Amino acid sequence: MSDNTPEKWVAMDEICAYLDTSRDTVIRWIKERKMPAAKMGRFWKFKISLVDTWVMAGGAADEAKK
Numbered sequence: 001m002s003d004n005t006p007e008k009w010v011a012m013d014e015i016c017a018y019l020d021t022s023r024d025t026v027i028r029w030i031k032e033r034k035m036p037a038a039k040m041g042r043f044w045k046f047k048i049s050l051v052d053t054w055v056m057a058g059g060a061a062d063e064a065k066k
Helices: 012-019 023-033 048-056
Strands: 038-040 043-046
Touching: 012 023, 012 043, 012 048, 023 043, 043 048
Parallel strands: none
Antiparallel strands: 038 043
16 A cells, blocks of 8 residues: 555454454454444444554453553
């Protein structure tokens, strides 16, 4: 991807595969842990760069480890 090409939005199935987790877990992270996502109609969409930043900041960490 070149620097001036906007990052594409990915769908729920793509982010689940990318994070190797279930849809239910992703929905819980959106609601309880402020995972970056956008609701477009009835579908959730994600920017992988934002999700990576959220994960690296500890957003997906177990509560006991926070």
